[in-house]
Amino acid sequence: MILETLPDIPRVLTGLAEWLACLLYVLLRRNRVHGSRLVLLAVVALAAQIGVQELAGTLPLALWPVGMFAAVACMYGFIVTATRVSARDAGYFCARALVLAELVAALHWQMHCFFFLHDESSWLGGKGMFFVAVYASAFCAVFLMESRHFRRAQPLDVSLSELASAGAIALVTFFMSNISFLNANTPFSGRLGLEIFYIRTLVDLCGFVALYAQQGQRLQQRARAEVKSIDGILRIQHEQYLQSKRSMEVVERKYHDLKHQIGVIRAEGDPQKRASFLDDLEASIRDYGAQADTGNGVLDVILTTKAMECAERGVDLTYVADGALLEFMSAMDVSAVFGNALDNAIDGAMQVSDPDRRLIKMALFARDSFVVITFENSFTGELRIENGDIVTRRADRDRHGYGLKSIRYTAEKYGGSMTVNTEDDWFVLRILLPMPAARPRPGAWRSHATRSVGSAPAGSAPAGSESAGSAPSR
Structure with missing residues (x-):
């Protein structure tokens, strides 16, 4: 009381x-x-x-x-x-x-x-x-x-x-x-x-x-x-600056090489040898095309930078992408998904001993009301799985191995999913993202949204085709 x-x-x-x-x-x-x-x-x-x-x-x-x-x-x-x-x-x-x-x-x-x-x-x-x-x-x-x-x-x-x-x-x-x-x-x-x-x-x-x-x-x-968002934007801008600087250095180096090669071609009297020299000259500059133009500025920077890296490391990268589909994603999330996925693909392709089979294919397209993103790279060895998750094969596991976790987290953030599997000698990463309901379904692929570094692997699927995202023909 x-x-x-x-x-x-x-x-x-x-x-x-x-x-x-x-x-x-x-x-x-x-x-x-x-x-x-x-x-x-x-x-x-x-x-x-x-x-x-x-x-x-x-x-x-x-x-x-x-x-x-x-x-x-x-x-x-x-x-x-x-x-x-x-x-x-x-x-x-x-x-x-x-x-x-x-x-x-x-x-x-x-x-x-x-x-x-x-x-x-x-x-x-x-x-x-x-x-x-x-x-x-x-x-x-x-x-x-x-x-x-x-x-x-x-x-x-x-x-x-x-x-x-x-x-x-x-x-x-x-x-x-x-x-x-x-x-x-x-x-x-x-x-x-x-x-x-x-x-x-x-x-x-x-x-x-x-x-x-x-x-x-x-x-x-x-x-x-x-x-974190501002840091990501600044990092992307810095990468774009470094990529532009590297492109200028490549152009300057190629300029000096071309002067000598053109002189050799002019001095050559044999038409067959001249044609052979021209073929060699064309092959030497094939890997250095224009900057990617997918309709998404962040994706353009990432693809251009990774394409340059692939060209320098002897990896054949082919991609077909409609970057406009990613307008509902933040710049940081686009960078996290494509940066980590391509880094993993390059690392996986570099493990292949045969230089001619170091291949990477990427596709970004719409199917029904979903955005489908696939990354496929030639692969050798076995996956290491612990507690149901794929873990890095690198020795420094405290600093590496978070790429796939970051991709999965970002996909689930937008209500999507990520799957990983191996098909013969190919590592396949698939991401499925539902498009916002208010967003109209995108139209046909734009022709300028396709970019190849090197020659495309045989059997590569065209954008939006039924085979896109499946195991490449081998």
């Missing part, structure tokens, strides 16, 4: 605290209504919030959760009506507003009972001034704190797990702060009036700190993701 009975927070003050907490977050977001319409909506919300609290006070204790649910529903309705946020984001703000309202109301009432418990004067005097001072200072301080976490132009994008976490924190906080009023005979209940108020205020404070820390962690994760 409670040894000392003290008056609980008046319902009108609880409703006012809940309304002010919602208004705080409404002012931190872009509004659906402005000016007089916003003021009118706020007044209606205030009347509804206080009315619901007064009505809940008349309900029996068994229906206390119903009254609380109605109050939370009014808070949610005010936020979702007044601001340009999604239903999920509104729920996130509602959880924060509930805990904030409980904290401010509990803090004020605890100090009110300490200073004015036996004061019978009107609320128009010192009690009213104290109430205004506490509420104004508390909500202004929180507004300044939360304005650092919530920017008007910054989307919130709360995930289901984050919403569930915030809701759980608010629910546990509210339950633990009010358990003494529901049942004094529990290990977590207080039995003295001021002790009950202290427990409620302390629990509400812990709940608000937990929610504040959660939002801070969300911002840190977003900042890390943005830094």
